[in-house]
Amino acid sequence: MPSLGSISTTCAPEATEEVQAFAKALKLLIHHVRPGDTMAQKAKALHVSPPLLSHWLNGRRLPRTAVIEEMSGLAAEGVPDGGDAAALAREFAALKPLLQAARKSTCRRCAGRCTCDEAGGERDRRNSFCNTSADKGDRRNSTAPMNPNLPAHLAAMAEADRVAHLLDLGAALSEGDIGIYADILARAGMKTEMEVLIRSAKSAGRDSTEIAITLGGLR
Numbered sequence: 001m002p003s004l005g006s007i008s009t010t011c012a013p014e015a016t017e018e019v020q021a022f023a024k025a026l027k028l029l030i031h032h033v034r035p036g037d038t039m040a041q042k043a044k045a046l047h048v049s050p051p052l053l054s055h056w057l058n059g060r061r062l063p064r065t066a067v068i069e070e071m072s073g074l075a076a077e078g079v080p081d082g083g084d085a086a087a088l089a090r091e092f093a094a095l096k097p098l099l100q101a102a103r104k105s106t107c108r109r110c111a112g113r114c115t116c117d118e119a120g121g122e123r124d125r126r127n128s129f130c131n132t133s134a135d136k137g138d139r140r141n142s143t144a145p146m147n148p149n150l151p152a153h154l155a156a157m158a159e160a161d162r163v164a165h166l167l168d169l170g171a172a173l174s175e176g177d178i179g180i181y182a183d184i185l186a187r188a189g190m191k192t193e194m195e196v197l198i199r200s201a202k203s204a205g206r207d208s209t210e211i212a213i214t215l216g217g218l219r
Contacts, residue, residue, distance in 0.1 A: 015059030018105035022098040023059040029091055030057065032075040045074055051171040051204055060168055062102055068095050150181060151188035166193055170200020175207050179214025 015023065034042050043053040046067065055061035072092035079085040154162050170178065178201045185194040202208050 016102070016105040018098070018102040019059045019062065022062070022095065022102040023057060025095055025098055027057055029071070029075070029095065032078065032088060033071050034074055035078045046070060049171075049204070055168070055172065061172065062099060065096055065099060068092060068099065148184060150184055151190055151193075154185075154190065154193055162193065163196060166196045167200045170197050170202075170206075171204040173201065173206075175201070175210035176214050178206060179211045179217075182211070182215050 030039075030042065034045050037045070039053060040050045043050040046053065048067075052061060056063050069092075072089055075088055075092060076085050079088060154165065157165060169181065173181065178197065182194045182198055185191075185197065198208075198211060201211060
C-alpha cells in the first residue's frame with residue numbers, strides 16, 4: 001500500500017477498467033478535500049480509516065455515493081474567495097456515474113460478475129472484499145452477512161494473491177467480522193490464512209481483544 005502522504009499513480013492490478021477510471025478521477029479531486037491536510041487528516045474528516053481511503057484511491061474498494069457527497073461538501077468549504085464552487089461541485093458530481101459503472105463492472109478475480117460478496121446492497125462494506133463499497137464511519141461492530149465460501153475462494157487463488165487478499169480483508173473488516181472469518185478459516189483447516197488475517201487486522205489498528213471475544217464466542 002502506498003504511503004498516505006502521497007498518492008500512487010497506479011491502481012490495484014485486479015481493478016477493472018471502470019474501477020480504475022473512478023479511482024483516477026478521485027485522485028484528481030481528493031486534493032480539494034481539506035486542502036493542505038495530509039491523507040490521514042482527510043480520512044479523519046471523512047470518518048473513515050486511512051487504509052480505507054487509500055483503498056478507494058487505489059481501486060481496491062469503492063465508497064458509497066454518500067461519501068462522494070460528503071467529499072464535495074468538504075471541498076466546498078475550502079474554496080477560496082472568488083473560487084468557482086459550482087464548477088468544483090460539478091466535478092464531484094461527475095464521480096457518481098463513474099462510481100455506478102465501477103460497481104456494475106465484472107470482477108477479474110471472479111472471471112465474471114463479482115461473487116466475492118453476495119450480500120451486495122448500499123451499506124458500509126468495509127467488511128467485504130472485491131469491488132465493494134464502504135460508507136463513512138468505522139463500523140467495527142458490523143454484523144453484515146458473511147461469505148461462508150471464503151475458504152474455497154482463497155483456495156482457488158495463487159499464494160501471492162491469497163495473502164494480498166487476506167491483508168486487504170484485515171485492513172477493511174470490523175473486529176467482529178474478523179473474528180467470524182477467522183472462525184470460518186479455522187474450521188476449514190486454514191490456520192495459516194487465519195493467522196495472516198488476524199495479523200493484518202492488528203496492524204490496521206483493530207482491537208485484538210474484541211477479535212478474540214468474537215472468535216471465542218463461536219467455539
